Amino acid sequence: MAVAHPLDRYLRTDRLPTMWCPGCGLGILLGCILRALDRRIREGSLRRENVGFAGGIGCSARMTLYPYFDSAHVIHGRAIPFALGVKIVKPEMKMIVVGGDGDIAAIGGNHILHAIRRNADLVVIMANNMIYGMTGGQQAPTTPRGLYTTTTPYGNPEREINIVKLAAALGANYVARGSVTHTPLLEQMIYKALGKRGLAFVEVLSTCPELFGRHIGFRSPVDLYSELRKRVVVKTRPSVEESDYSWERGFVIGEFVDRDEPGFIEVLQEYTSRARGGAG
Amino acid sequence: MAVAHPLDRYLRTDRLPTMWCPGCGLGILLGCILRALDRRIREGSLRRENVGFAGGIGCSARMTLYPYFDSAHVIHGRAIPFALGVKIVKPEMKMIVVGGDGDIAAIGGNHILHAIRRNADLVVIMANNMIYGMTGGQQAPTTPRGLYTTTTPYGNPEREINIVKLAAALGANYVARGSVTHTPLLEQMIYKALGKRGLAFVEVLSTCPELFGRHIGFRSPVDLYSELRKRVVVKTRPSVEESDYSWERGFVIGEFVDRDEPGFIEVLQEYTSRARGGAG
Amino acid sequence: MRIEVLIAGRGGQGILLLGHILGRAVAKYTNLYILGSEIYAAETRGGDSRVDLVIADREEEADFIKVMGADIAIVMHQLQLDAYSHLIKDGAVVFLDRSNVTSVPQRKWRVFLEPYTDIAEREFGTPRVANMVALGHLVRQTSLVPPEGVEEVIRETVPKDWVDVNIRAFRYFLSR
Amino acid sequence: MRIEVLIAGRGGQGILLLGHILGRAVAKYTNLYILGSEIYAAETRGGDSRVDLVIADREEEADFIKVMGADIAIVMHQLQLDAYSHLIKDGAVVFLDRSNVTSVPQRKWRVFLEPYTDIAEREFGTPRVANMVALGHLVRQTSLVPPEGVEEVIRETVPKDWVDVNIRAFRYFLSR
Amino acid sequence: MRVDYVTGNTAIALGSIAAGLRFYAGYPITPTSDIFEFLARELPKRGGYVVQFEDEIASINAAIGASWACAKSMTATSGPGFSLMVEALSLAVITETPVVVVYVMRTGPSTGVPTRSGQYDVLQATYGFHGGLVVPVLAPATPQEAFDLTVRAFNVSEKLRTPVVLLSDATIAHTYGRVVVREPGEVEVVERAKPSVPPEKYRPYDPGEGLVPPMACFGEGYNVLVESLTHDERGYYAPRSDVQRRLMWRLYRKIVESAPELFDYGAAYLDGCDVALVSYGSTSLSTLVAAKILRSEGYRACSIRLRTLFPVYEEGIRRLLNGVGKVFVVENNVGLYYRELRGVLRGSEVVSVPIIDLDLPQPREVVEVVKQWL
């Protein structure tokens, strides 16, 4: 495969172009992830063969199809336990979980909940396009209340989830919200997440022009992208209380939590080593 | 069935004595629930035939076996969707979900998460005995770190969940933590919960002398009860930040959240009525 | 009686709508049984679009959803004509869009070759109703369905603003 | 050779431990095959406790886990004697705790009737080792297992502080 | 009554409305989402509720809950989602909860090819849940059958107090057809039997003379007990062999003894048939054509389309195929329902014709395979 683009060395270029619709934000996110990884690999803080991806099912989870790393495209909602299984038995792996808002926050809700509670040593990147893309535009737990989706034709009656608050309340070591409309910042967040122990959670606002855009009247990729960009509010070190997730008040992006409690893997190893010490 | 105890009118007395071990806190909790219901029924703010119970599986969920109301003892972790199914089609019902920390916070985690996010009109009472009672004393997500359980014989390596923080972060209308060591307060919390729209969540610290008590060296019901009572810190209107859940620092009980946002059911009905209005 | 109808063209030519309207008209305005299936490529532009209809007067003869030997066909583009002509049987009545078809295979078909797209553009100001022009042609030549039925279906199916031009396009061949 | 052993009594009499030690000793210190099962009532006090052992020299003869006609039995309480005597076959060797058994049915058993509980209390200061006294008696009278094997098993099974008194109780009948 | 031209999926949605659906609990999945979306638009207009849940587990449990509040309930899913529902279906079995699960099969295993077809899940549909009891499985092959069998699924579900699986597939889901749509008043609609005794006397699992207990609901003052444990007639936990036997055999019998009544099939070219092509669901369209081709080539072939897959009406199937020389079971999978049929038709020669195809098997291919055995 001839290398053209600087990220081609990290891509399965024979699978390009991607399956994503034109102008889908997910490709932008993938670029940010790969550039962040590139920085880490170049600076020597990560070894390439120790990077693994895992994703469930959805347009976002299909991100696992393209990186030229160990990668698992598993079942809807279950990438986190898959990744944790890898991580526990091979702690040297840096496992990156990528998934959509449905994959991670709806069906996978219990796993993200407990992964964060455990402060499991994973990087979890949730692409939030506020919709179910893969299945054709149904309501997601992130869909702002009132908006039209195909399963809420009279408007979404549900309150949307602010997953930043959840992640913070459960004690993740790193909690950030980025947006594909703000790529240098997003890349920096992922770079940082890759360096953390414990659970690093990055919610990424992304665009689904094909469905979400169409639902809300912004049909072209550029229209939706610029609409989202308008509604994004960048804050430096905002508090969790400031983490507005709202169609009206805007979506605050930034780093909400950055702490350094021991991760699950090291505590597990410490306790497990007691067994080897003969205790118990 | 001859009525002896004042609560007998709300009990399936032919199933007494309960299956619970001597001194198990769950019976105390059941008493508080029934007294709170009694107050509501007497004062006319609830009709008896509109009260329904649902529980998953576990010693705590078996609480559904005794109240003389409509009651469902379903499968592990799934009482919330069951109850919500009832509630959606019969909004006049007051559905009370009772379950253990395993039932509600482990396997049922995704349902409590989304029920709270939706502010679903349910009263959820989670009996937290810090252990899996029914199955014989395994780790629960509430088990304080470091303690012995049968599945963590070298000490529990996991960080425990502070479910009050979770419930608050996701926006429940009412969030309280009570304890079977403080019955009048607990009864009051449940009384209040029964009067709320939206989701009312009450975590109840309970005693499992048979297993948890034995694991940590407090074998008799009284020993464990008095140990728990010592560690309970009662606060009046504490903030969520003050909601310590810690073996060392103590367990703060009190009402952490009390607000009055519209519940899911009324919003759903409003949106649904748009369809009848012919819109969409 | 058992008739297979094949409708094919490129994405964007309104093939699915054509097939749907025809199928629906048969279902609702004849006493015939019908099964229909659609194929469309995922690509936004230019992929295959195809509708297969199996029509019969006895229920058990409406027995398959894919055309195995079409009795009637509309093909709106050369690419699909090349791809599917083996599915059109000898003796079939075949409607081809001369605007997009350059070479017609030597087969024992009864061929109608008309520039549907050009007609649509010329007469109705948009190539988007080429499909209705072709449909009108089919209905006229085969009398598979009553034209009023088709017009009814157009009215329930097509977005309001488009009903009129679609009906006019549909009538193009019927009214001559 | 195929032997069924029944051990029964009330909860709290150490029946399960007795059965476990005997079973384990057979498994580890003879060449016999063995299967064993336990029943215990959920109630804290006083429910049935019962261990069934099926012992055979050919693997396929260790074929069931429930006693259907016990060849050897230890019964530590009247209630269980009443409940289970139909499971003890004629000709069986039966050890009964006279301390808790008041009436022995008229059956063709070889009965040993000794006050195991009283012996335990009197000689070892606790009724909790009555089970070991009885076990010793069985081992002595049946030579099903070598006594050293049983003692080995007691050592691995019983909490440290209790090993000594258990072994002494076990030896009570063996040493006389 | 009106004639419409709709897909199998839409026909199912319309059928559910005709049967009295009041609650649809769903989680989107290809190729079922349009059932969900259709109902999301239409059901609220008729006073019903359509709610998207966080996953399939919540959906089926909510449907079960709603059924206990007396609302006819349904959910629709495909392989991955059905797999997540089986634990709750076992609950529905033991609690005797009427609920309809539409299972639109797609290409598996696992995620497979989500948009395409197959019949890989025919055994999972009834053997997939723990407890080993049969639930009725009905299999349409056309949009009209999808409509009719959906109504039937509800009726069976209410009558027998059981979950019913309507087993469709991706091909039927998106096949259009002429469908005679009947409105709620125009079809026979069965409602569950309600208790005739006063609340104090009501025992929720007491079948009386029959096999199916009358069902009171939440909110009616009956102090209903929904119990997932082995229970006696009152709904009280009773961990005893006699209770277990009584319960199991009653639950078994109420389904299996309905087999004759539930039996439903379509047959073509039956007279003088010596070569039977047995099939179900979309594949039976291939088989119908294959039989015609075989007839045209001089074979005495017929085509049998089973519409009821479980309970298996063994007598009926044997009677139907009595005297047929060779029976071919044509399926779009590795040969699964064949395992059932060869056990039932022990007198005949039964041959498996497994044809794996993302679409309908080509009739020609069926013919070729069959001819190898003739």
Add this chain to the structure above:
Amino acid sequence: MRVDYVTGNTAIALGSIAAGLRFYAGYPITPTSDIFEFLARELPKRGGYVVQFEDEIASINAAIGASWACAKSMTATSGPGFSLMVEALSLAVITETPVVVVYVMRTGPSTGVPTRSGQYDVLQATYGFHGGLVVPVLAPATPQEAFDLTVRAFNVSEKLRTPVVLLSDATIAHTYGRVVVREPGEVEVVERAKPSVPPEKYRPYDPGEGLVPPMACFGEGYNVLVESLTHDERGYYAPRSDVQRRLMWRLYRKIVESAPELFDYGAAYLDGCDVALVSYGSTSLSTLVAAKILRSEGYRACSIRLRTLFPVYEEGIRRLLNGVGKVFVVENNVGLYYRELRGVLRGSEVVSVPIIDLDLPQPREVVEVVKQWL
């Protein structure tokens, strides 16, 4: 090698250690928790990991993940938990992931009687997941078999790159027995084949000459692809009928063609047998005694205990029972595996003897039922 006296559950835990278990992912459930608890104590001493997850779904997915990091993995559960695992088992099938699932059956459906026994889930164990492919199911009847078959389950799982179900039940779980325990070095332990080509040339689903592709793991530089979609040899999504056919039939064949090798049974009183009592798992203990009683009463009865339930080695079973007049399939359920066997043994008279009992069926009861047919 040492002799121990342990329960079936402990024997499974010991067997898994002998076979090289490195990761146990669990969620407590009766009657399996003591497997978990035993391993929680023992496995860490040997460098393995035991982790309790939030539910069974997480457990099985974590086990699959760990297997892809080259650790032999296991989980244990019973009906409700297995039901939650089936979606992921379908994933394990298509991704060809070695993993062992211990399924300790208890009384169902649903919560049933959690502490007591039954064999209701024998069909779910292999037909329970979507996709319709068979996974090997091994069924021990005694603690010794539990040990031996656990080792075998791991070996089969590694060799065929497949999930394997070890199907036990509550009776075996808590039955003690003499068990010859072998240590890790003392049993034959099969390890999965590793790729022999360099990473650039590695294609994760290319079986080469055979049916089972070599398996590289995460962290080895092979850029492995785990793919739940229908994939070609590279692991790339390929929604095409030819690819689907190739994949399905390979996955099918690698299991089914191993049937002769996997076939395992125990037989007693075989000579001159005219009345065969076929059984599996704990019930075969009842059957063994029943056969003895029947012999003693003059019937030429024998007892067959199947240790491999799936794949069904049809030839082998037919050969084994060739010439036997009547075959009785004795099961503690409504008669499930019988459905398989009557399809296989189409020449013999096959009778279902379903005996529902919270414990072992009484041999006497088996004898009585059988005699009704003699």
Add this chain to the structure above:
Amino acid sequence: MGSATAVLRVPTGKYFINVVKERCKECGLCVFVCPTKVLDKGSERNSRGYRFAVPVRPEKCIGCRMCEYSCPDFAIFIEVGGG
């Protein structure tokens, strides 16, 4: 041992302390929580073998109902009146 709802009813002066014998599981919680040490484990056993609680100093009862509220088994309750 009496019927399932046989009650030991002890007047305290202002109250009656009632113990439903068959329900008591001898857990001792009522004994523990009673602020005035009114209660104690009895010596009589119910049919399940539990020595149910008895008011040993009924006259000290202040009617606070802590025993009633803390009993997990609906085995003890206070009535006003008597004496």
Add this chain to the structure above:
Amino acid sequence: MGSATAVLRVPTGKYFINVVKERCKECGLCVFVCPTKVLDKGSERNSRGYRFAVPVRPEKCIGCRMCEYSCPDFAIFIEVGGG
């Protein structure tokens, strides 16, 4: 229409703007984000029918890489040098 990685390489003076023609999906995001309006939809189509982006005012490029970072399809990138 050229190989899958055929690149349109345009020097700007200080940079090269590269467009991998076959990867472009004509989404227009690069055009939109470019601060100096260097890019536009082209008129040529790639084999999938997309009119890939082209630098229409290359000389205005400031090398900020916003186009590269915002392209979802790895279809455009900037190299330093040239000119």
